[in-house]
Amino acid sequence: MTDISATRLVVSRPVADSSARTRLGYLDGWRGLSIALVLIGHFFPVPGINLGIVGVEFFFVLSGRLMAEILFVEHYPLKKFFKRRFSRIYPALLVFVVAAMVALTGTFVAFKWKAALTALTFTYNYAGILVTRAGALDHIWSLCVEEHAYIILALISVVVSGRSRVIVLLGALSVLAMANGAISYWVLGIGYEGSYWRTDVHIASILLSAVICLLQADDRLPALLKGPHVALAASVVAVLLFMAAVPTPIHYLVAVPLLALAVNSLDFSSRYLTGFLSSRPMTMLGLWSYSLYLWQQPFYQFVDIQGSSAWLMLAAVFACALCSYYIVEKPARSWLNRNW
Template sequence: MEAGPALELVAPQATARAPAAPSVHSQRLDYLDGWRGLSILAVLAGHFAPLAIYNTGRLGVEMFFVLSGRLMADVLFVERFPLGSFFRRRVARVWPGLFVFVALMAVVFHGPGPLAVQPIDIASSLTFTGNYVRIYLHNMGVLDHTWSLCVEEWGYLVLGLVALSARRFGFNPLLAIAGLAIACVANGMVQSGLGLDYYAVYWRTDVRMGSILMAAAVYLAQRQAGLAWPAWTTAAFGGLALMLSVAVVPDAIKYSLGTLCLSLALVGLDQAPQGLRRLLADPVLTRIGLWSFSLYLWQHPFFRLIGRAPEPLLLAGAVACALASFYLVEQPARRWLNRRWRAPKALSAAA
């Protein structure tokens, strides 16, 4: 991504106290790609090698959400990335691969059956509203997993609106983001208290977006307060997050206290021991992280076919399709769109 002013904070008074950790876009941090790689591996394990007492798939999705919050807080509130460019790049990153995936699923699963793709499934997947179709209408089969993209994309929109307001009116966005995160978490707790199940509560954008907002708030609070906790606390927060992700822990605790611990562990990676960061920066793990969006898209239809073919064969098929999507669709389309959108700016600058 093109970078705005590196390490610039919305709150001028906090600048002098901010830690010296590099901005994620002014200097690429391999250990964050490694975190992304661990996230998708957890999802794959949860689907193709599940454990009875531990749903690693849910943990993997939560790891994706807190990473998104940390990265978007850096891009929008530290670097103050231009909002137009930010949203164009989000479109270039997500839409080509998603559009091709949804179109192919509509063709392959067009007939009758439990996995049939219906017109409303297509429309809701491409407008990032499929989670509510799943909650209020029907199971979306091979497109069910787009619920997490719905949460992420609307989360980016909300953060973008907060950034726009903060830049226009000059307020510190931290309190606004923290307040929205608390509201989302409280919403989930209330609905869980009413006896609704996981899918009816924690697939909702107005609930699960709290995970993204919480991580964004933790990251901004850490920078603005200049906090630098001991290196060992990162592992401690990570361990607590793992303990709170065990199946027997109530969802309301998982996605409040558990998510907070996960956010603290992620944000603390900047001060974590070098050995831990080198482990996360392993080339294989970071490469898997770069493929993570493609892997997430394509693993689900193969997961839905478990029972019709051996799991290793289905997993191999998912990986093959994901790599084809990454190299033949997503990367070329992303480069083309970004070049096309940069061209008018270059002409304007030249003029």
Template sequence: MTNLQHLADGKTEHVGYLDGWRGLAICALLVGHFFPVPGLNFGTIGVNLFFVLSGLLMGGLLFEKQEPIARFYRRRIARIVPAHLSFILIITLCWFVFDQPISIREFAAAILFLNNYIHPDASTGTGLMPFGHIWSLSVEEHSYIVLSLIAVICRRHLFSQGRGVAVLFAASVACTLVYQWWAPPKLAFTQWLQTETAAYGLLGAALWVAAGRPMPTGLTWRWAAPALLLAGIVLHWWSWPLAVQRILGTGCFIASICMLTVTRGWFAAMLSWVPLRQLGLWSYSLYLWQQPFYLWSHQPHGPSPVLALLLGLVCGLASYYLVERPTRAYLNAHWGAHQAATKLALDRRT
């Protein structure tokens, strides 16, 4: 099966090695949060691995498969929103029950996917509620909207899809360089989380797909993908300027996942390892629920990182099996089913 067929059959999220890539991303993030490695922020690395995967998949859906925009949004909402809303509402209820400070500003920003622009009530980089990680979901949602608008315009033949995404990608690079030059205080917690810079990896992978997946003829070196992945990790070393980490480090992640879809080989087989793939399937709920326990473990009288991680895993799995998977399956099966049946009936009549 070719890469395009992977995308055209509507099952991109369940290609084994891509699920494994997602599992690798959540592992990196959990290590970065609960067992930090000096010199490397594996939390940032994990998020960037998620972003490049999202760009690859969304680019395939919008620019190769040319999925109808209404269906694209329905499926994105079904995947993201139920678990996201339940997390925010449950946490807010717990904060109320245990008489913890509740911020309407932070609550609203997280609900509306705007907290990468609306800073918390507390000082920059902190918050009264454990919603700080929603910034990455905000970046994804904003990117989905912009990429879908580019897809709509391209389908009307106003300009090529490669050119449209290239403009977005170039703007992201420019913003990254400008913000690095500007270097305001606490850059990493302000402009660096905004979509125009943080979506660099997502837009880069989507651009590769929109441009037709260009690859040098005869390039079959199967060590390329893991080598680029390792290089990207090294380029996230703390002493590198943030712009270097973003452009070169995440750029290596873009190249790695693009090479992976072409060369496959032993690295794809490794990523297809069943436990890693399963982690990938759980990753969204795990990502949501690790945050409050990660923050708790850093409190003066908080639990040990091991106990905090276990609690986060338990809550994440509960979210996956009780909220994310059943609601997603129900919405995908029923939302829009009437319109599809009506269209099919009309097609048969004609």
């Protein structure tokens, strides 16, 4: 998933650049944990729980926290915000889609330009349900949700004034999105993809985290939720609620709010949890997470459908992802940020 800088505001006034922000290693590590869960869920599945889905939710709640800080606390200039999002996201995505379309030609996961176009225009989460679907691009649905959230939250930051109004609006939209998902899945009988790939449903994960972040920024989060063990306890309970035996809507009505609380409570957590998340292996995984996210899907298809060696395919994922990060993602981002 995409990388919004894992930083936190360290001054009380609005700022316009990252110089007034301090990088928090445990948020990078949270991103690393997210991609680790996705990789484990796809290549070494644990019976009774889809850790790939859990990992995506870890990504979403982190994005909600960071977007809230950037857009509503720091009031980051929108022009610069979207330029940096583009430089971070699009070059690596474009290279992945084109390279995968060429490399997978003739295989069972080959896809054509129409599917590629929906990925590159961030419409795959709807097109994959209604028009055309490609297994090698199925993970792009979550990237689409995140990009749509950027636009919606940026628009709200311009149109709605006053932190309290923003919190109320985001909270109301979260409730509506969660209810929409539950009705789609339970009442209308629409399947998982048809219900939970949609932005009008899954944006709740991002918005809920944004709400909790803003409550914390205003010092309106109850003291009970600032304890040193809240983040760990909420995360563990949330993961347990994602067990296959638990009805799918409960994952999003109960477990996701707990994850949103967890990521926003990390600031108060014990040094054992933050130390683990800040460790070099976790932060490096976080650094590479977007490229790993992009490249894992085609190789996962070979493991899941053709029974290819999970270890061999995972090694290929890391090889492609590291090339993507160091040859495409990092240099393109640096060049565009300097020259655009």
